[in-house]
Amino acid sequence: MFAPSTKILIADDMTTMRKIVGKACKELGFTNLLEAADGQIAWSVLNENPDIGLVISDWNMPNCSGLDLLKRVRADGRFKVLPFMLVTAESEAAQVKEAILAGVDGYVVKPFATDALKTKLSEIHKKRGGKAA
Amino acid sequence: MKVLAIVFSSDLKALLSQKLKSDAVQFVEGKDKFFEEVDKYQDGEFSAVICEMKGPPEFAMEVGQVMRSLCPQTPSFACALDKSGFLPKDLKKNGFTDAFLFPIDKQNFDEALSSAISPEALAKRAYKRVLSMDLKAKSRLGFTTYVHLPLNNKYLVFANKNEEFSEKKATKLQQHHVGALFIDQKDSSSFFEYVASQMKAADNSLSETEREEKLKDSVRNIFREVFDQAAEGTFEVGRELMDSCRKMVSTYVMPTGSSGDFHSRLMRSVGGLGLDYSHSADVSTIAALFGMAFGSKKVEELAIAGFFHDVALAGFPVEYGYDVNSSWSEELVKTFKDHPQQSLNLVKAKKMILPAEAEKAIFQHHEKFDGTGFPKGTRGERISEEAQILSLADQFHYLTIARSGQKLLQPLEALDLIAKNGSLSPTILNKARALFAAKAEKKSA
Numbered sequence: 001m002f003a004p005s006t007k008i009l010i011a012d013d014m015t016t017m018r019k020i021v022g023k024a025c026k027e028l029g030f031t032n033l034l035e036a037a038d039g040q041i042a043w044s045v046l047n048e049n050p051d052i053g054l055v056i057s058d059w060n061m062p063n064c065s066g067l068d069l070l071k072r073v074r075a076d077g078r079f080k081v082l083p084f085m086l087v088t089a090e091s092e093a094a095q096v097k098e099a100i101l102a103g104v105d106g107y108v109v110k111p112f113a114t115d116a117l118k119t120k121l122s123e124i125h126k127k128r129g130g131k132a133a
Numbered sequence: 134m135k136v137l138a139i140v141f142s143s144d145l146k147a148l149l150s151q152k153l154k155s156d157a158v159q160f161v162e163g164k165d166k167f168f169e170e171v172d173k174y175q176d177g178e179f180s181a182v183i184c185e186m187k188g189p190p191e192f193a194m195e196v197g198q199v200m201r202s203l204c205p206q207t208p209s210f211a212c213a214l215d216k217s218g219f220l221p222k223d224l225k226k227n228g229f230t231d232a233f234l235f236p237i238d239k240q241n242f243d244e245a246l247s248s249a250i251s252p253e254a255l256a257k258r259a260y261k262r263v264l265s266m267d268l269k270a271k272s273r274l275g276f277t278t279y280v281h282l283p284l285n286n287k288y289l290v291f292a293n294k295n296e297e298f299s300e301k302k303a304t305k306l307q308q309h310h311v312g313a314l315f316i317d318q319k320d321s322s323s324f325f326e327y328v329a330s331q332m333k334a335a336d337n338s339l340s341e342t343e344r345e346e347k348l349k350d351s352v353r354n355i356f357r358e359v360f361d362q363a364a365e366g367t368f369e370v371g372r373e374l375m376d377s378c379r380k381m382v383s384t385y386v387m388p389t390g391s392s393g394d395f396h397s398r399l400m401r402s403v404g405g406l407g408l409d410y411s412h413s414a415d416v417s418t419i420a421a422l423f424g425m426a427f428g429s430k431k432v433e434e435l436a437i438a439g440f441f442h443d444v445a446l447a448g449f450p451v452e453y454g455y456d457v458n459s460s461w462s463e464e465l466v467k468t469f470k471d472h473p474q475q476s477l478n479l480v481k482a483k484k485m486i487l488p489a490e491a492e493k494a495i496f497q498h499h500e501k502f503d504g505t506g507f508p509k510g511t512r513g514e515r516i517s518e519e520a521q522i523l524s525l526a527d528q529f530h531y532l533t534i535a536r537s538g539q540k541l542l543q544p545l546e547a548l549d550l551i552a553k554n555g556s557l558s559p560t561i562l563n564k565a566r567a568l569f570a571a572k573a574e575k576k577s578a
Contacts, residue, residue: 016199019172024202089198089227111201111228 004029006053011042013061024114039064059088074103134180135159141187176204181249186213194227201228208249259318270303276320325380348385348414371484382436420526431490438494445475470507494519503555521561544569
């Protein structure tokens, strides 16, 4: 699993969902959490905090969607291997395929329980060779 | 455990206050209050979460997602008092256990909430109404009976399965004028077996009036089940309904004597009233009687077709009559001409597999021998014999019952009128005429 000190950026336009993802992360032992209300803000936060070790982003957000944010992240040399998880409302095959092609590490479908988030984060960590922390 | 209710209107609050005791519900009024409190909610803290939908659905979707994430084991219900923006599929996709639109879904909501409040009620029970007079004192029932308390919509056990239905209980029903009890829908088969055995034991002492009342009541029950949108149309339900139909035919439709006095039973339908459930019950009986009198091998199929031939016309204005009239609007004509297919669709939606002959009879019962009928304009012998007998029974019943402003026709007069509209083959008409003419001659002699 990611180290508890991993800095996590949570991007979601819904305050309650940010709270919930944050609460789930805290339950998993993470304490260093940052929040962004859309993809545009998330990109700014990332640039200000290049030591962020994981992004958990909603798909549907105003200004810059989660997918657009992912594409921007992967296009920037600094964040090419930054673990990135998308939170989607629907698990439609076409959408998932697009996200995978864009370089997403994993996704979780809303609504989800803390356990599902934990499993996904663990999978992403393994996928990244357990060195992301 | 309390129910958490996120409300925006006094209407839903009032409705829930009526249903739940004040200490059994925690109201959260408005969005801001919900956002303020949301991270305190724990799974298992509430027996259910209710969210009222008002305005754009995004807030309700958010509540659905949030509550599913925070309290995955807690059932959550979205309730809308206005259909605009009510998207039940999307609401369920976003985490709600179910979504309800008031007032049409009130009963479903009540059931869902009752199940959530008392988990033992999760196994939903569908009740079937039965007549108290069917239950004989000192007999052993193969099913549990319940009384319905309409004020709080509860069913209480009246007599337990396999216990003797005591004299005391029978008297109690009479004293309190309780005309109907309820049984578990699943026990329908046992109920019909019980009624049949009681009739047999009583040496066919059931009067024709009692038999007709019981048949009408059974048809009403079947119709209610066919029209019950909330009840799932599964093959199991369909099989149970068909089983009930067969039992209804054998218990109430078929004559109890070995030969059966077709004529006297047919004559009972002359002068009857109304075209509601009694039309289906009567046409079923008349079709079966004609079938038996004509030597048909498909009597049960005819009776079943009689039950359902006009089910899609429930609510069709009776005063419009039996056949298409030039004064009807285009819409009315279309509804009427579609009813054979629509009746079959309704039955099929409940996954009831009708015997092929019954299905064909329903579909063709407005076809005419001369090819001028509907829905297909099928002519001659391509119209099945069962369809023709059903058509005869349907028309015969319509013409011989009391209708405002119409002369009450005697059977032979009705048959003359039917002969003029070209709907039936000469063979069928002659058989029917012979049935009544012989009796008329006997009488005059």
